[in-house]
Amino acid sequence: MSAVKKLTTPLTPKAVRDLRKGDAVEITGTIVTGRDALHKLWIKGWPEYPDLTLRGSVLYHCGPVVRKEKDGWSMLAAGPTTSIREEPYEASVIAHYGFAGIIGKGGMGPKTLAALKEYGAVYLHAIGGAAQVLARKIVRVQGVRHLEEIGVPEAMWILEVKDFPCLVTMDSHGESLHEEVKKSSRAIFDELIGKKKAGAA
Amino acid sequence: MAKPKRPTPKPARKAPPSKKQKPAARQAVKQPPRPKKAPKAAAKQAAKKTAPKRPADPFGEKALTQVFTELLRRAATSIPPDVLVALEKAREREEPGSVARDTFDVLIENTRLAKQDSRPICQDTGMPFFEVAIPRGISIGAIERAAVEATRQATKTGFLRPNSVDTLTNKNPGDGAGRGMPIVHVHEGKGKGLSVQLILKGGGSENVGTQSALPNVDLGADRDIDGVKKVVLEAIFNAQGKGCAPGVIGFCFGGDRANGYNEAKKQLFRKLDDTNPDPTIAAMEAELLEKGNLLGIGPMGYGGKTTLLGVKGSYLARLPACYFVSVTYMCWATRRAAVEVLPSGKTVYSQ
Ligand code: SF4
Numbered sequence: 001m002s003a004v005k006k007l008t009t010p011l012t013p014k015a016v017r018d019l020r021k022g023d024a025v026e027i028t029g030t031i032v033t034g035r036d037a038l039h040k041l042w043i044k045g046w047p048e049y050p051d052l053t054l055r056g057s058v059l060y061h062c063g064p065v066v067r068k069e070k071d072g073w074s075m076l077a078a079g080p081t082t083s084i085r086e087e088p089y090e091a092s093v094i095a096h097y098g099f100a101g102i103i104g105k106g107g108m109g110p111k112t113l114a115a116l117k118e119y120g121a122v123y124l125h126a127i128g129g130a131a132q133v134l135a136r137k138i139v140r141v142q143g144v145r146h147l148e149e150i151g152v153p154e155a156m157w158i159l160e161v162k163d164f165p166c167l168v169t170m171d172s173h174g175e176s177l178h179e180e181v182k183k184s185s186r187a188i189f190d191e192l193i194g195k196k197k198a199g200a201a
Numbered sequence: 202m203a204k205p206k207r208p209t210p211k212p213a214r215k216a217p218p219s220k221k222q223k224p225a226a227r228q229a230v231k232q233p234p235r236p237k238k239a240p241k242a243a244a245k246q247a248a249k250k251t252a253p254k255r256p257a258d259p260f261g262e263k264a265l266t267q268v269f270t271e272l273l274r275r276a277a278t279s280i281p282p283d284v285l286v287a288l289e290k291a292r293e294r295e296e297p298g299s300v301a302r303d304t305f306d307v308l309i310e311n312t313r314l315a316k317q318d319s320r321p322i323c324q325d326t327g328m329p330f331f332e333v334a335i336p337r338g339i340s341i342g343a344i345e346r347a348a349v350e351a352t353r354q355a356t357k358t359g360f361l362r363p364n365s366v367d368t369l370t371n372k373n374p375g376d377g378a379g380r381g382m383p384i385v386h387v388h389e390g391k392g393k394g395l396s397v398q399l400i401l402k403g404g405g406s407e408n409v410g411t412q413s414a415l416p417n418v419d420l421g422a423d424r425d426i427d428g429v430k431k432v433v434l435e436a437i438f439n440a441q442g443k444g445c446a447p448g449v450i451g452f453c454f455g456g457d458r459a460n461g462y463n464e465a466k467k468q469l470f471r472k473l474d475d476t477n478p479d480p481t482i483a484a485m486e487a488e489l490l491e492k493g494n495l496l497g498i499g500p501m502g503y504g505g506k507t508t509l510l511g512v513k514g515s516y517l518a519r520l521p522a523c524y525f526v527s528v529t530y531m532c533w534a535t536r537r538a539a540v541e542v543l544p545s546g547k548t549v550y551s552q
Pocket of ligand 1: 079080081128129130323324325326327402403404405406407443444445532533534
């Protein structure tokens with residue numbers, strides 16, 4: 001595996017374009033979480049966040065386990081959630097808020113892949129279920145939005161992360177590791193169930 | 202035995218008043234053995250006051266609430282040993298320096314951290330599914346209430362995420378309980394004790410489960426064992442890495458739709474290294490495991506040699522007109538735990 005690329009938010013357009021499918025990266029800086037309910041809330045009215053820099057920032061598909069402390073919050077578990085559910089909305093979200101990276105798991109579809117290319121962004125795969133390893137990369141919870149409206153797992157958490165590890169699985173050049181694996185496994189599957197090109201048989 | 206780092210959850214705030222419950226017999230139950238330092242004198246006195254002969258009701262709602270809460274904590278925070286072994290073996294199979302191998306390193310490290318700090322392995326602590334075998338004459342209501350209350354307590358203490366959403370209002374009540382959640386199945390067992398099996402099944406993996414009806418023309422799948430295997434393999438292919446591969450497959454052929462899914466899910470209680478006593482099903486399991494791994498989907502769908510950690514199957518009788526194949530997918534974070542509560546009140550936990 002090639003060396004890990006270190007990224008700091010907000011990402012520059014060049015840094016994004018330099019990333020290729022299969023690159024391992026580590027992100028440092030501010031990121032925000034958002035999943036199903038938040039995406040719905042966003043596309044309904046595009047709330048503005050004048051005090052946050054979302055352009056060039058990174059959106060994390062995550063519904064964490066959070067504990068309220070005397071002086072704030074602590075993240076007890078914070079791995080990625082399945083991204084494909086946001087497929088209908090993500091292209092518009094990228095266009096509107098200008099996120100340069102989407103962290104999640106499982107990959108996304110053609111509409112998002114096209115948006116990544118058009119607006120200059122990447123999809124970053126975090127390891128699903130690695131909630132403890134990843135929670136430790138969150139050094140501080142800077143704040144939270146929409147907590148009352150949509151609850152802990154769905155709220156928009158503003159997080160400061162350090163060396164948060166991901167794999168670029170969809171880049172800004174139209175390449176997707178998910179498509180690649182799907183294609184190669186499809187060929188094997190067809191062969192295993194005796195469909196078409198059984199070749200050797 | 203691993204002890205929780207953080208204080209064991211306090212006993213329930215008063216359980217919702219249940220009129221059927223006899224206060225004297227049920228409420229002053231002796232604490233189960235875990236929270237060690239209960240003030241002894243007080244406990245003794247309480248026991249003296251209320252339960253002259255029988256020391257306590259180990260199968261009552263209050264005692265079971267505590268046992269179930271601890272069971273939830275264990276399932277959420279500690280990976281079963283057989284699953285860990287499977288992850289370690291999978292790691293060895295991947296090329297040094299490959300993304301797949303690095304991924305297994307992270308998964309294994311994650312389980313270590315979770316256990317060490319008694320924190321959830323994954324933030325999606327899933328849908329609790331309790332399968333309870335009870336001795337004759339025990340109150341089923343008490344068990345159901347205990348499971349709900351335990352889910353609330355484990356949520357309050359952060360071992361479970363507030364994971365229940367009211368589907369009608371889309372509101373999250375925040376306490377982990379809701380209509381049909383947790384799932385509690387109770388049946389009469391053979392022994393004198395009460396035995397509980399629990400899995401926590403996350404949403405990402407639940408989403409990639411499938412149910413189909415045979416025959417399936419596209420796959421060339423007839424109503425026979427070969428057809429079943431084709432459909433299960435297709436489900437594995439379609440899941441790709443989305444259910445947090447490598448996964449464990451539970452499948453069932455036959456049954457009606459509802460029981461088919463349920464039977465498939467119950468396969469997830471089995472240990473990965475067990476052998477199905479039915480040789481036909483055992484052969485199906487082995488073949489599907491091998492073929493599933495040949496797909497090369499790998500951990501997280503990054504590509505790699507291990508796509509599955511296990512395949513477990515079963516079947517049910519069917520109507521002549523129906524032939525369902527139900528497939529459930531459990532993520533690599535296969536969280537399960539069991540406990541046996543003996544009539545003496547002694548509890549034996551296992552994973
Ligand atoms: S599917 Fe992935 S995210 Fe969901 S519970 Fe399992 S490990 Fe966690």
